[in-house]
Amino acid sequence: MFSFEFMRNAYLAGTLIAIVSGIMGVFVVARNMPFMTHTLSEIGFAGAAFGIFIGWTPLNGMLAFTTVSSILVGELSGAVQSRRESVISAISGLFIGLGILFLSLSNKNSSYATNILFGSVIGISHQEVIQMATLSVLVLVVLFFIFRNLKDDSFDSVGAKTNHIHAALISIVFLVLLAFSVSVAAQIVGSLLIFVLLTLPAASSKYFAHSVISMMMLAIGFAIFGVWFGLYLGYITNWPVTFFIASIEAVIYGSALLYNAIANKSK
Amino acid sequence: MSETLISVQNLSLNFPNHQVLSNLSFDIKRGEFLGVIGENGVGKTTLVRVILDQLKPSAGKIKIKSGLKIGYVPQFRNVDVEYPLSIKDFISLNFTGIKLPWLSRKEKQKVQTVIKQVNLEHISKRPLGLASGGEKQKAYLAQALINDPDLLILDESTASLDPNTKRELLDVVLKLNKQLGLTIIFVSHDMQVIHEYPDHFLWLTKNGYTTGPISELHNDSKEGEYV
Numbered sequence: 001m002f003s004f005e006f007m008r009n010a011y012l013a014g015t016l017i018a019i020v021s022g023i024m025g026v027f028v029v030a031r032n033m034p035f036m037t038h039t040l041s042e043i044g045f046a047g048a049a050f051g052i053f054i055g056w057t058p059l060n061g062m063l064a065f066t067t068v069s070s071i072l073v074g075e076l077s078g079a080v081q082s083r084r085e086s087v088i089s090a091i092s093g094l095f096i097g098l099g100i101l102f103l104s105l106s107n108k109n110s111s112y113a114t115n116i117l118f119g120s121v122i123g124i125s126h127q128e129v130i131q132m133a134t135l136s137v138l139v140l141v142v143l144f145f146i147f148r149n150l151k152d153d154s155f156d157s158v159g160a161k162t163n164h165i166h167a168a169l170i171s172i173v174f175l176v177l178l179a180f181s182v183s184v185a186a187q188i189v190g191s192l193l194i195f196v197l198l199t200l201p202a203a204s205s206k207y208f209a210h211s212v213i214s215m216m217m218l219a220i221g222f223a224i225f226g227v228w229f230g231l232y233l234g235y236i237t238n239w240p241v242t243f244f245i246a247s248i249e250a251v252i253y254g255s256a257l258l259y260n261a262i263a264n265k266s267k
Numbered sequence: 268m269s270e271t272l273i274s275v276q277n278l279s280l281n282f283p284n285h286q287v288l289s290n291l292s293f294d295i296k297r298g299e300f301l302g303v304i305g306e307n308g309v310g311k312t313t314l315v316r317v318i319l320d321q322l323k324p325s326a327g328k329i330k331i332k333s334g335l336k337i338g339y340v341p342q343f344r345n346v347d348v349e350y351p352l353s354i355k356d357f358i359s360l361n362f363t364g365i366k367l368p369w370l371s372r373k374e375k376q377k378v379q380t381v382i383k384q385v386n387l388e389h390i391s392k393r394p395l396g397l398a399s400g401g402e403k404q405k406a407y408l409a410q411a412l413i414n415d416p417d418l419l420i421l422d423e424s425t426a427s428l429d430p431n432t433k434r435e436l437l438d439v440v441l442k443l444n445k446q447l448g449l450t451i452i453f454v455s456h457d458m459q460v461i462h463e464y465p466d467h468f469l470w471l472t473k474n475g476y477t478t479g480p481i482s483e484l485h486n487d488s489k490e491g492e493y494v
């Protein structure tokens with residue numbers, strides 16, 4: 001299977017996505033942002049459609065839209081937690097509408113839309129893998145520098161208030177990193193199912209690991225397992241890879257919940 | 268004479284619809300164990316927030332010794348049963364700043380030291396979400412100790428604890444006060460423990476306040492508890 005270039009590219013890209021998703025996912029779950037992640041992926045869909053419409057690559061279109069909207073959400077919702085959900089809904093609706101508009105304006109056939117929404121293995125060129133790698137490294141480098149403050153704000157936002165960690169700035173930077181991660185992850189799993197990789201592995205890991213670094217390691221492991229195994233099953237069955245990845249991650253999450261229920265009962 | 272860490276002069280604070288603190292004056296000296304008492308809603312947390320520089324007084328002054336390091340245990344925390352971090356890892360969250368993601372050896376030693384100080388060695392690897400109310404409060408206390416504060420502020424840390432657990436926590440605080448000379452502000456509406464632990468009191472009421480050494484704290488509700 002690795003004699004095909006597109007499979008080599010898919011494995012390379014998938015591994016990168018799994019690493020970034022595992023690490024970012026731990027913060028997404030701790031900050032209670034699965035909904036925001038899902039919305040960013042819908043915005044990514046609009047961005048990809050816009051990219052096609054004006055002749056960019058879908059990835060660049062996604063990057064532009066998700067980055068701008070993540071900053072908008074951060075600025076509009078501010079510190080009011082309860083307002084955030086409504087702001088997200090409004091922005092999300094607007095962008096999905098735009099996505100549909102751009103797709104119909106650009107006169108592309110509907111397989112383009114399917115690729116963006118559900119992901120596609122075949123579509124990834126070597127050049128795109130390099131761009132994804134650059135973006136992933138950028139996300140990881142920024143995370144490295146803000147790690148301690150982001151960790152404090154994510155896992156103890158109340159206590160962090162007295163620690164001078166620049167929580168407002170940290171939140172915006174995190175949203176932009178999330179926008180990048182979503183755009184990268186969409187290339188394989190599609191924009192509809194990004195949250196599968198950005199939330200489920202991390203949500204599963206917290207039942208087994210109890211430090212931030214070990215949760216990240218485990219989440220990366222769950223994500224890589226899903227991506228590798230999903231790509232393989234997709235290759236031999238010709239069924240959509242996304243289906244397998246989503247199912248594997250859902251089974252892992254279900255098992256983690258079951259494990260937790262049993263472990264708590266026996267205490 | 269020990270040095271004055273905080274000096275409050277004629278301090279008042281108004282929220283848009285009502286006045287909470289009015290014309291308050293008192294000093295906190297190094298090594299003091301100050302109990303701040305008063306009914307719910309009287310302005311205890313508000314006073315703490317002024318000391319933490321999160322709120323500006325409407326009138327009057329607050330002078331804080333420059334460079335004073337404050338460890339703070341807030342009244343409310345968002346920790347539910349699924350909170351994943353171990354007690355040890357929760358405590359080390361307070362090592363913030365732009366540094367390497369992992370802890371240095373010195374930082375790890377400090378974590379061990381504070382865990383010992385609050386008697387949590389036996390469960391330091393347990394997830395905080397699964398700890399009991401008293402253990403959680405000890406973990407919060409340990410986290411506040413990690414950066415070697417001069418002053419420790421506890422806001423209603425004993426409010427949800429049963430009498431034995433309450434004493435266990437306050438014994439730890441008293442030990443820090445006596446052995447390390449740590450200055451303490453302990454906020455509570457529980458009269459019983461206020462008589463037992465602090466050496467000074469600041470009693471806030473709706474109409475004013477009284478303050479002084481604990482021996483001067485007289486009231487009818489010594490046995491009771493404000494609700």
Ligand SMILES: Nc1ncnc2c1ncn2[C@@H]1O[C@H](COP(=O)(O)OP(=O)(O)O)[C@@H](O)[C@H]1O
Nearest residue numbers: 282283287305306307308309310311312313314
């Ligand atoms: N940010 C705020 N804006 C308006 N009112 C407030 C604010 N914070 C507290 N209050 C009010 O000030 C009063 C004192 O609150 P607080 O200091 O929390 O009381 P305590 O800690 O003594 O129970 C309460 O009536 C509360 O509703």
Ligand SMILES: [Mg+2]
Nearest residue numbers: 311312342423
């Ligand atoms: Mg209060």
